[in-house]
Structure formats: C-alpha cells, structure tokens
Amino acid sequence: MHDAARLQAAIDLLGEIESVSRPADGTASAFFRSRRFIGSKDRRAIADRVWGVLRRWARLTWWCHWAAQGAGREGMSVTPRLRVIADLLITDHLKVDPLDRLFSGQTHAPDRLSAAEAAVADLLQGRSATHPDMPPAVRFEVPDWIYPRFEALFGADTDSELAAMLPEAPVDLRVNTLKAQDRDAALAALAADGVEASATDLSPLGLRLPAGRVNLPTTQAFKDGLVEVQDEGSQLIALLTDARPGMAVVDFCAGAGGKTLGLAAGMGNKGRLIACDVSEGRLDRSAARLKRAGAHNVTRRVLSSESDKWVKRHAKGFDRVLVDAPCTGTGTWRRNPDARWRLSPEQLDDLTRRQASILDSARRLVKPGGRLVYATCSLLPEENADQVEAFLERWEDAEGWRVLPVCEVWEAAVGTNCPMNNYATALRLTPARHGTDGFFTAVLERGEG
Numbered sequence: 270m271h272d273a274a275r276l277q278a279a280i281d282l283l284g285e286i287e288s289v290s291r292p293a294d295g296t297a298s299a300f301f302r303s304r305r306f307i308g309s310k311d312r313r314a315i316a317d318r319v320w321g322v323l324r325r326w327a328r329l330t331w332w333c334h335w336a337a338q339g340a341g342r343e344g345m346s347v348t349p350r351l352r353v354i355a356d357l358l359i360t361d362h363l364k365v366d367p368l369d370r371l372f373s374g375q376t377h378a379p380d381r382l383s384a385a386e387a388a389v390a391d392l393l394q395g396r397s398a399t400h401p402d403m404p405p406a407v408r409f410e411v412p413d414w415i416y417p418r419f420e421a422l423f424g425a426d427t428d429s430e431l432a433a434m435l436p437e438a439p440v441d442l443r444v445n446t447l448k449a450q451d452r453d454a455a456l457a458a459l460a461a462d463g464v465e466a467s468a469t470d471l472s473p474l475g476l477r478l479p480a481g482r483v484n485l486p487t488t489q490a491f492k493d494g495l496v497e498v499q500d501e502g503s504q505l506i507a508l509l510t511d512a513r514p515g516m517a518v519v520d521f522c523a524g525a526g527g528k529t530l531g532l533a534a535g536m537g538n539k540g541r542l543i544a545c546d547v548s549e550g551r552l553d554r555s556a557a558r559l560k561r562a563g564a565h566n567v568t569r570r571v572l573s574s575e576s577d578k579w580v581k582r583h584a585k586g587f588d589r590v591l592v593d594a595p596c597t598g599t600g601t602w603r604r605n606p607d608a609r610w611r612l613s614p615e616q617l618d619d620l621t622r623r624q625a626s627i628l629d630s631a632r633r634l635v636k637p638g639g640r641l642v643y644a645t646c647s648l649l650p651e652e653n654a655d656q657v658e659a660f661l662e663r664w665e666d667a668e669g670w671r672v673l674p675v676c677e678v679w680e681a682a683v684g685t686n687c688p689m690n691n692y693a694t695a696l697r698l699t700p701a702r703h704g705t706d707g708f709f710t711a712v713l714e715r716g717e718g
C-alpha cells in the first residue's frame with residue numbers, strides 16, 4: 270500500500286470507530302478481519318495513525334474548530350478526514366504541498382481537498398500541538414464534565430497527573446511462578462528469545478518490555494507459560510488479595526482471568542479458587558490462559574447476576590473474595606484513548622450503583638475474619654474511596670467490617686517497599702507517580718462474630 274492508501278484506510282477506520290459505540294480495538298479488529306489483503310506493515314501504519322488521532326482527539330478537534338473559524342467556515346463539521354489532515358500538519362509537521370500530493374484523488378488515495386479543507390489546512394500548517402487558549406480539559410484530553418473531578422482529586426498535581434495519562438503505556442509481564450522458578454529465570458528465558466525486559470520496582474513478579482514492538486506470542490518464554498501480559502498495577506491487586514495455598518478464594522469479577530492467574534500462582538495450585546463472572550464469553554476466554562499457565566485449581570462459574578443463588582448457597586464459605594469491579598476504566602486511558610470520549614455521567618452513575626450492589630452481594634461469601642478486596646482500574650473517588658466508605662456505613666456495625674491499613678497487607682503479601690504512607694487505607698496507583706495504570710485497591714476484613 271502506498272502512503273496515501275494507508276491514509277484513506279485510516280480515515281475509513283476512524284469513521285467506523287466514530288459511528289459505533291463499541292471500543293475502538295474491537296472495531297479495528299473487525300475492520301482488518303474484513304480486509305485480509307492489508308499486510309502487517311500496512312496494518313501497523315494504519316493503526317498507528319488511528320491511535321495517534323484518538324490520543325490527540327480533543328486537541329485536533331480544537332484546532333479544526335479554530336482554523337474553521339479563522340477561515341470564516343464556522344459551521345464546518347470536524348470529520349475523520351479533517352482530523353487526519355490536522356494530524357498530518359500539526360503532528361507530522363507536513364506542509365500543504367505534500368499534503369495536496371497525498372490527497373490526490375487518485376485510485377485508493379483520499380479525495381482532493383475541498384476549498385474549505387484547503388482554507389483550514391493553510392491555517393493549520395506550522396502549528397504546534399497546543400495553543401495558549403486551549404482549556405486544560407482539551408490540552409489533557411479529558412471530557413469537560415470529568416476534569417473538575419480530577420482537579421479535586423489531584424489539586425496542584427492535576428497537570429502532571431493528566432499529562433502522564435497521554436502517552437502510550439509500556440507493556441508489562443507477570444512472571445508465572447507456577448512455571449518459572451523465579452523472575453530471574455523468566456528474564457533469562459526472554460533474553461534467550463532476544464527480548465531484553467527489565468524488572469519492575471513495585472511488583473516482585475513484574476517485567477517491563479522495552480519500548481517498541483515485541484512479538485511476545487512468538488517467544489518460547491510465552492509459549493511455555495513463563496510470563497503473561499499484565500500491567501504491574503494489576504499484578505499488585507492479585508498480590509494484595511494474599512490468596513495462600515490451601516485457602517478457599519473467589520475471584521468475583523474474573524472476566525478473562527487476568528487476576529485469577531495471579532491468585533492461582535499465589536496459591537501454588539493448592540486450595541479452591543472459583544472464578545465468577547456474569548459474562549460467559551469472558552470466562553470462556555480465560556480457559557486457554559489458565560491451561561497455558563498450568564493453573565489447575567480453578568473452577569469457572571457463570572453468575573446470572575451478582576445476587577445469583579450460588580452466592581447465597583456459599584455464604585461465609587471463603588477466606589478471600591476479590592471484587593475487581595466493572596468500572597469506568599479511567600486508569601487505563603493510556604491504553605484505551607477512545608474510552609475517554611465514550612464515557613458519560615449516566616454511565617458513571619450506573620457503574621457506581623452496580624459496584625455497590627456487587628460489593629454487598631460478594632461480602633456474603635466472606636468467612637468471619639476473612640477478607641474482601643475491592644479494586645478498580647479507575648481514579649475517580651466515586652468508584653473508589655466513596656464506595657468503601659459507603660460499604661462501611663452499611664456493614665461496619667452489623668458485621669464488624671473494617672478496612673486494613675494497606676501497607677500492613679503489603680508487607681505480608683508483596684514484600685517490596687509499600688508506595689503509600691503507613692496509615693493509608695487504600696492503594697492508589699497513578700501513571701505519574703508509579704508508572705503503572707491507575708488503580709485503586711482496599712482490603713476489607715470481616716469481623717470474627
């Protein structure tokens with residue numbers, strides 16, 4: 270494919286992403302599946318352009334409106350084509366002449382620029398990514414309605430915290446102690462595959478891949494189940510659950526099994542681990558991963574809802590229950606830049622209601638003296654500290670629930686330096702402070718009564 274054809278494919282894919290409400294990665298997979306003639310190099314170039322535009326969405330949109338206004342074309346709509354034009358001029362510093370040559374209207378190339386597009390392009394040529402008049406919500410690619418929440422949370426650090434959420438995230442691996450002797454053994458196996466990973470600071474099982482593309486599934490270390498892709502922060506949630514050999518453990522929102530794998534490794538395959546979810550499809554997807562990892566103590570259970578009869582039948586039956594709750598995913602925006610623009614206040618309200626209901630139901634499963642670990646990959650207080658506080662209001666007196674100082678749990682279960690202060694009641698990880706995705710984890714203990 271020549272450059273112009275790649276650009277047209279990127280414009281087409283952006284158009285599809287914009288017209289459906291599903292996540293961009295699913296739309297992109299379907300797009301490429303139905304165009305098998307697009308080779309891997311072309312696919313990568315198209316995806317790079319599309320993800321670049323998604324990452325710079327608000328800024329490019331702002332610039333398009335600014336230039337349309339300057340060109341006396343106020344009503345002009347910002348199309349996928351116009352965003353790509355703006356991206357080429359602003360991010361790639363392309364000049365108008367080469368832009369005209371790409372938008373040639375020849376076979377497979379984008380149509381020639383309209384008069385309005387040409388006027389906008391003239392004004393965008395030579396601009397940098399930001400403009401002094403851009404509001405902070407635009408500069409940091411945050412929906413207007415969420416920005417004040419981040420300001421309240423991060424205060425003076427708002428800019429640096431949000432800036433750290435803009436670039437692409439690194440790829441982390443968790444060393445699978447069911448297969449690899451230890452982290453050094455996994456490092457050596459990857460090195461033998463030509464992959465120079467480095468050890469992470471917080472997770473004792475974490476490895477970080479070098480920037481650039483590593484074709485992990487083709488490595489022997491991956492095929493042998495020595496490593497699994499998992500953000501360092503996610504690894505820490507499984508570790509903080511402190512699931513030990515011989516325990517009875519539930520992974521209540523197990524999904525495709527990311528944390529289940531970590532829990533099974535912590536248990537050394539000894540004891541009972543039930544992976545629940547309301548999505549049969551997601552649970553099914555965990556099967557192959559569990560097999561590759563050599564996790565044998567896991568039973569999968571599809572729930573009709575969080576208050577499925579199975580929950581009532583197994584009340585007070587488990588030492589540990591992990592609730593890795595469905596959430597807005599604001600902590601994973603580095604990986605899913607389109608998620609920023611698919612979120613609405615209504616969805617946040619709906620999710621916080623579901624989180625409370627899931628917590629209330631999952632707590633039934635915990636034995637007296639056992640633990641309920643609540644985690645999200647969100648940074649919003651409504652989904653995190655507010656949920657824990659409301660849970661304690663509902664159950665502290667009735668059932669003796671309390672929240673454990675997270676560094677106490679960390680010392681016993683993780684062993685590296687705890688990144689929070691000794692009194693912190695929850696682990697809060699952010700890309701700026703910890704180099705991980707954004708995560709929240711609180712460990713609640715049920716009274717002995």
Ligand SMILES: C[S@@+](CC[C@H](N)C(=O)[O-])C[C@H]1O[C@@H](n2cnc3c(N)ncnc32)[C@H](O)[C@@H]1O
Pocket residue numbers: 503521522523524525526527528529545546547548551572574575593594595596627
């Ligand atoms: C954050 S994801 C879990 C990710 C998974 N733990 C991992 O580490 O790969 C949240 C999961 O909660 C599930 N879920 C949503 N509503 C639920 C409910 N009422 N009860 C149990 N699981 C639910 C979703 O299907 C989704 O798989």
